[in-house]
Each structure stands twice: as structure tokens, then as C-alpha cells.
Amino acid sequence: MKPSVKTNGDNSQPINYRRPCVVISFISLSLLSVSIITFFITCGLLYDGEHTLKKYFYPSTCQVKDISYHLTWCTARWRQRFRCYQIHWHVTYSLLQNLTEYCDDQFNATIQSSYARHYEQITDAINAAQEYQVNMSYPCWYDTRDLSVVQWYGSYGSAGLILLICAASFIPLSILTLCFDGKRKLFFHSDRVKCVDIHPNEPWILATLYNGHAHIYNHDTQQLIKTFEICDVPVRTGKFVVRKNWIITASDDMFVRVYDYNTLERVHQFEAHSDYIRSIVVHPTQSCILTCSDDMTIKLWDWDAQWALKQTFEGHTHYVMQIAINSKDDSNFASASLDHTIKVWQLGSTEAAFTLEGHEKGVNCVNYCLDDDKPYLVSGGDDHLVKIWDYQNKTCIQTLEGHSQNVSCVAFHPELPIILSGSEDGTVKLWHSDTYCLESTLNFGLGRCWTISCLKCSNNAVLGYDEGTLMIKLDREEPTESMNELMDKIVD
Numbered sequence: 001m002k003p004s005v006k007t008n009g010d011n012s013q014p015i016n017y018r019r020p021c022v023v024i025s026f027i028s029l030s031l032l033s034v035s036i037i038t039f040f041i042t043c044g045l046l047y048d049g050e051h052t053l054k055k056y057f058y059p060s061t062c063q064v065k066d067i068s069y070h071l072t073w074c075t076a077r078w079r080q081r082f083r084c085y086q087i088h089w090h091v092t093y094s095l096l097q098n099l100t101e102y103c104d105d106q107f108n109a110t111i112q113s114s115y116a117r118h119y120e121q122i123t124d125a126i127n128a129a130q131e132y133q134v135n136m137s138y139p140c141w142y143d144t145r146d147l148s149v150v151q152w153y154g155s156y157g158s159a160g161l162i163l164l165i166c167a168a169s170f171i172p173l174s175i176l177t178l179c180f181d182g183k184r185k186l187f188f189h190s191d192r193v194k195c196v197d198i199h200p201n202e203p204w205i206l207a208t209l210y211n212g213h214a215h216i217y218n219h220d221t222q223q224l225i226k227t228f229e230i231c232d233v234p235v236r237t238g239k240f241v242v243r244k245n246w247i248i249t250a251s252d253d254m255f256v257r258v259y260d261y262n263t264l265e266r267v268h269q270f271e272a273h274s275d276y277i278r279s280i281v282v283h284p285t286q287s288c289i290l291t292c293s294d295d296m297t298i299k300l301w302d303w304d305a306q307w308a309l310k311q312t313f314e315g316h317t318h319y320v321m322q323i324a325i326n327s328k329d330d331s332n333f334a335s336a337s338l339d340h341t342i343k344v345w346q347l348g349s350t351e352a353a354f355t356l357e358g359h360e361k362g363v364n365c366v367n368y369c370l371d372d373d374k375p376y377l378v379s380g381g382d383d384h385l386v387k388i389w390d391y392q393n394k395t396c397i398q399t400l401e402g403h404s405q406n407v408s409c410v411a412f413h414p415e416l417p418i419i420l421s422g423s424e425d426g427t428v429k430l431w432h433s434d435t436y437c438l439e440s441t442l443n444f445g446l447g448r449c450w451t452i453s454c455l456k457c458s459n460n461a462v463l464g465y466d467e468g469t470l471m472i473k474l475d476r477e478e479p480t481e482s483m484n485e486l487m488d489k490i491v492d
Contacts, residue, residue: 182472193464198455208238250277279322292320338362358396369412380407409452422449
């Protein structure tokens with residue numbers, strides 16, 4: 001006799017009660033197998049992970065002191081390998097600012113609220129040039145292949161500021177180690193400096209002063225080699241004209257003056273504007289200079305035509321504070337004005353090509369990026385902000401915050417991936433020109449910073465302050481020997 005089979009209607013298939021049991025058994029075995037494989041993979045990655053820490057994650061930053069490293073654990077994701085390390089940091093607020101550059105809003109909000117709870121202790125530590133260990137922790141996934149992505153997991157503890165950083169093995173070392181600082185190289189005391197310029201061939205620095213004088217320093221011998229009186233009012237700008245052996249200055253008496261820098265003989269002078277002259281730029285190929293003024297105009301002068309006025313550019317509605325020529329296309333130049341705008345102009349055209357708006361207050365300074373692949377401008381204003389502009393797309397691509405007073409000068413360094421900004425708060429800030437992170441804040445106690453000049457083929461920069469002229473050397477902050485020893489201990 002055939003075994004009885006239960007059916008559900010005449011055309012139904014037989015119900016097999018053994019199939020669910022088989023499926024459940026298969027799933028259980030699969031999960032067990034995956035768990036075992038994952039365990040062995042995780043253990044196998046541990047040694048490789050330690051070497052990755054030394055080779056690829058080699059941090060060095062100006063704000064961090066006494067770093068200790070503790071390898072916590074490693075993990076594996078299906079077809080992705082991450083190395084995760086727990087790092088205990090002793091921090092100051094400047095470090096917290098650096099960390100927040102890479103993090104999402106939740107991370108930033110938590111850091112800021114925790115910082116507020118420790119504000120007094122951190123402030124005291126900063127003022128005393130000491131360290132303060134913040135008793136808070138922020139475990140997070142940090143994928144260095146995408147520096148803008150941070151995903152939260154886990155809970156918060158109190159073992160110092162903790163980051164679990166997942167470093168993929170192919171991340172370039174330079175991304176993780178780049179940190180610049182400025183070292184004081186030499187200083188020349190004087191009255192307030194309004195403008196500095198560096199001679200490209202001779203070891204000379206030109207400084208024009210608020211008291212109406214100009215100084216020429218030799219930065220090799222660290223000597224003042226020439227000084228002369230130009231007028232009895234502030235000389236706000238001065239430039240070397242190398243192909244003519246000239247110095248050109250402009251001042252609050254509305255005059256442009258030209259001197260032979262070898263003899264200091266005055267070659268020419270003329271009244272150029274009806275109000276204070278703020279800035280001069282020398283055209284790199286033509287026999288021309290551009291001047292801008294509080295009379296809201298920009299003027300083009302040709303010295304080969306007996307200093308004839310070739311063109312007047314009108315359009316700003318307040319003082320024009322600075323002008324800069326685009327080295328990648330020297331028929332274009334930009335102007336910064338207290339009317340809150342930056343205008344970009346074309347030589348030969350009577351109107352501005354376009355206007356960049358975004359500053360909430362007056363714009364004091366503007367400078368072009370020299371990198372061929374970056375069509376960028378940088379500007380600084382009375383709103384305490386530094387802004388980066390894409391002048392091809394006519395958009396602001398980044399705003400840098402950190403100064404507490406008016407930003408008076410900005411510059412893209414011609415050799416290093418650094419943006420410099422000087423302020424009336426007395427500081428010069430170094431920003432990375434790729435990540436836009438704050439690399440370092442320099443405060444030499446010399447009063448307000450008014451002017452910055454950099455030179456091609458050099459890591460040096462010259463700064464003009466209330467109390468004189470300072471040359472600094474910009475360089476990467478190297479890891480200390482104690483850091484290397486710590487790294488070796490981890491690997492061993």
C-alpha cells in the first residue's frame with residue numbers, strides 16, 4: 001500500500017514537512033562557517049595592520065604633544081580591509097578645530113559641546129603654553145580614502161579624545177603627514193610696515209612705512225643697507241621693477257614716485273589719484289603699472305610713454321584696497337574693494353568682466369593662485385573671513401574662518417601648498433591649499449600684520465607688522481624622535 005500523502009485540493013502539490021528543517025540547518029552551518037572564517041581573517045590581519053600603522057599612518061602636527069599610541073583591534077569587511085587604531089590625544093582647542101574640518105555635523109556638535117564644558121581649563125592651559133587632557137572620547141569610523149566621511153558607532157567613554165581611524169593601505173603618506181609651520185628667520189624693527197616686496201635676484205627686502213620712509217634690507221647679511229625718506233605721509237605700497245632697476249612707491253599724498261634703487265635718485269614723480277593710493281602692481285611683460293585708490297578707481301600707466309595714463313577702470317562704489325594680476329593670463333587682473341566685492345577686469349575693456357560677491361563686509365586683499373590646474377583667487381575681508389574663489393565658475397568654493405579681526409593680507413605660496421592670511425588680530429594663519437585645513441597659527445607678538453610677500457623658488461615669506469619686518473621659513477613639521485620610538489614599540 002502506498003503511504004498516505006496529504007493534499008490540499010485535487011490539484012495541489014504534496015506538502016513536504018522536512019524542507020524547512022533542511023533550510024534552517026543549512027543557514028546555521030553557513031553562519032557558523034562565516035564566523036570561523038571571519039575570526040581567522042581578523043587574526044591574520046593583525047600583524048599586517050601593525051606594519052600599515054607605521055608605514056601609512058605617521059601623524060605629526062604642530063598642536064599635538066606627547067602622543068601615545070595603543071593598538072586596539074583590527075577587523076575585516078567582505079572584500080575590504082581596514083586597519084583600525086585607537087589613539088589617545090592630549091589636545092588644545094586648535095587641535096579640536098583641525099579635527100572638525102574633516103567631520104560631519106554630529107561630530108562637530110559633540111566636540112563643541114564637550115569643549116564648552118572644559119573651556120576654562122583649556123583656556124588656562126593655552127595661556128600657560130601647556131597641555132590639557134580633555135576627558136572625553138569620540139569613537140568613529142574614519143575612512144581615509146574619503147576625508148569628508150565620518151560615520152558614528154558605539155558609545156562614548158572618558159579615556160581622552162579617542163579616534164578609531166581606518167587607514168586603507170593605499171593612502172599616500174603625504175595626506176596624513178603634511179603639517180606646515182613657520183619658523184622665525186630674521187626680524188628688522190621699524191615703524192609700522194605697510195608693504196613689503198622681495199627682489200627676485202638680489203637678497204633684498206623692500207619695506208615701505210607708515211612714517212613716510214622706505215627701507216631696503218639684505219636678508220643674507222641681515223643688515224639694513226638703504227633707507228630714504230619719500231614723503232611725510234604713509235607710503236602704503238612699493239614694488240621692485242627689476243628690468244629698470246627701479247623702486248616704485250605710492251602714498252597718501254596721491255603721488256607715485258620712481259627711484260633708481262642703486263643710487264636712490266628719484267627718476268620721476270606724478271600725481272596719480274585724487275585720494276590715498278592703496279596698491280601698485282607691475283605688469284610682468286608690458287611697460288605698465290596699475291594703481292588703485294580711495295577715489296574708487298584703478299588706473300593703468302605706461303612708463304615708455306612718459307608715464308601717460310592709458311586707461312581708467314571704474315565700477316567700484318567704495319575704496320579700492322588692492323589689485324592683483326593673473327600670472328596665467330596677464331591681460332586679466334582682480335581688485336578688492338570696501339564695497340564688499342571683488343571685480344575681475346580685462347585690460348582694454350572699460351567695464352569689469354564679472355563681480356564676485358560673498359563677503360559680508362569690505363574686502364581688503366586679493367591674490368591669484370599660481371597653480372596651472374587651479375583657477376582660484378583668495379580674498380580677505382573686514383568680516384574676518386578668508387574666501388577661495390573659482391574665477392572660471394565665478395563661485396566661492398571655500399570659506400576659511402579663524403581670525404578674530406579684519407584680514408588685511410592673503411597669499412597663495414608659489415612653491416608650497418599653503419595659503420597665508422594675516423590679520424589685525426596679530427596672527428598669520430597657514431592653511432593647506434588642497435584640504436583648506438588650518439595647519440598652523442603664528443603669533444610673534446609684533447602687533448597687527450599688514451602685508452605678505454612670497455618668492456618663487458623659496459620657502460621663505462616676508463611679513464610686515466606694526467613693529468617691523470619679519471622673514472619666516474615655511475616647512476613641514478617633522479616627527480620627533482620620541483614619536484618614532486613610539487611607532488617602533490607598536491611594531492615590535
